[in-house]
Amino acid sequence: MTASVIDGKATAATIRQEVARAVERLKAEAGLTPGLAVVLVGEDPASSIYVRNKNKQTVEAGMASFEHKLDEGTSEADLLALIDRLNADPAVNGILVQLPLPKQIDSAKVLAAIDPAKDVDGFHVVNAGRLATGQDALVPCTPLGCVILAKQTLGDLSGLEAVVVGRSNIVGKPVAQLLLQENCTVTIAHSRTKDLAATCRRADILIAAVGRPEMIKGDWVKPGATVIDVGINRIEGEGGKGKIVGDVAYDEAAAVAGHITPVPGGVGPMTIACLLRNTVTAAARQNGLSSPFAG
Numbered sequence: 001m002t003a004s005v006i007d008g009k010a011t012a013a014t015i016r017q018e019v020a021r022a023v024e025r026l027k028a029e030a031g032l033t034p035g036l037a038v039v040l041v042g043e044d045p046a047s048s049i050y051v052r053n054k055n056k057q058t059v060e061a062g063m064a065s066f067e068h069k070l071d072e073g074t075s076e077a078d079l080l081a082l083i084d085r086l087n088a089d090p091a092v093n094g095i096l097v098q099l100p101l102p103k104q105i106d107s108a109k110v111l112a113a114i115d116p117a118k119d120v121d122g123f124h125v126v127n128a129g130r131l132a133t134g135q136d137a138l139v140p141c142t143p144l145g146c147v148i149l150a151k152q153t154l155g156d157l158s159g160l161e162a163v164v165v166g167r168s169n170i171v172g173k174p175v176a177q178l179l180l181q182e183n184c185t186v187t188i189a190h191s192r193t194k195d196l197a198a199t200c201r202r203a204d205i206l207i208a209a210v211g212r213p214e215m216i217k218g219d220w221v222k223p224g225a226t227v228i229d230v231g232i233n234r235i236e237g238e239g240g241k242g243k244i245v246g247d248v249a250y251d252e253a254a255a256v257a258g259h260i261t262p263v264p265g266g267v268g269p270m271t272i273a274c275l276l277r278n279t280v281t282a283a284a285r286q287n288g289l290s291s292p293f294a295g
Contacts, residue, residue, distance in 0.1 A: 002254055003227070003257040006226075006261045008262075011270065012145075012272070012273035015148070015270070015273040019061045019273070020061045022292040023062040026289075030287060033063065034093045034283035036063060036093070037066040037067075037089075037095050038054055038055065039098065040067070040070070040098045041097075042070075047098045050098065051098055054275065057272055057273075063279060066092060079097075080110065083097070083113045086118070093120075111124060120275055121141065121278075127139070128174070138282060139274075141275045142171050142271045144178065145273070146207055146230065146267055147178045149228060149261065150205055150228060153226055154205070157179065160184050161185050162206075163200055164187070164189065165208050165247070167190045172190075175209065176188050187202070202222065203221075203222055203225055204225055206220075206222075208231055208248050209231065209247065210231065213233035214245055214246070214248065218251075223257075225258060226257065227253050227260040227261065229248040229262075229266060229267065230267050231246040245263060248260070
């Protein structure tokens with residue numbers, strides 16, 4: 001048996017089309033053009049490419065894109081002042097500060113300064129609290145993408161056993177909350193879990209978000225399980241060339257699983273698509289309208 005591959009690129013393209021249609025409706029019915037502001041401090045190459053992709057896809061969806069590129073030496077006070085201005089700007093519905101930030105800036109303080117209604121990354125403690133208590137929240141983009149892929153693959157997730165490997169505030173905890181909302185039985189496993197392999201083997205849905213290349217082996221996967229790999233790790237491949245791998249040993253796991261996301265091309269493309277979706281949701285809610293997206 002070989003697992004069927006979950007195509008994140010195709011699903012992300014569908015979400016972007018839904019976003020573009022929702023933007024058209026907001027423009028036509030409410031005279032509203034959703035706007036996303038992305039703030040990049042410094043010249044981290046990976047961040048720069050990511051920001052460029054976000055900008056391109058924002059414009060392609062018919063939204064307004066506001067890019068703010070600041071020098072590596074920007075002070076925390078200057079960045080906080082920019083966020084204050086963006087919070088007050090009615091043309092900006094979503095604010096995203098690209099991480100990591102230079103060492104002179106306290107990331108937690110910066111994320112806390114963003115208006116929760118404009119926090120399209122879903123990292124503000126108010127949105128984390130709303131998600132944990134089942135209220136309307138702006139949800140972190142990668143976890144949202146994971147659950148959309150799981151639902152698209154399996155349909156109703158109710159009653160399934162889900163194991164999330166990793167307990168970060170960015171992926172592990174929020175994806176567990178989303179799976180609880182889908183009526184899964186959820187275990188969060190991590191580096192201190194006693195028998196991690198045995199815990200993983202219980203999972204109907206196994207989500208790997210630990211940041212260690214190919215840590216989850218094929219014999220950790222329950223036969224027929226759905227495996228969603230959030231990891232993006234650069235390792236040295238053949239001939240000294242770098243290659244990207246996930247947190248799951250793909251070939252081994254694909255021989256056992258029912259469905260699996262590839263790396264790249266699985267969860268990655270979903271993150272920006274969900275960011276655009278969050279921006280439209282934020283724009284609608286800020287203007288007293290309901291989110292145009294179901295579920």
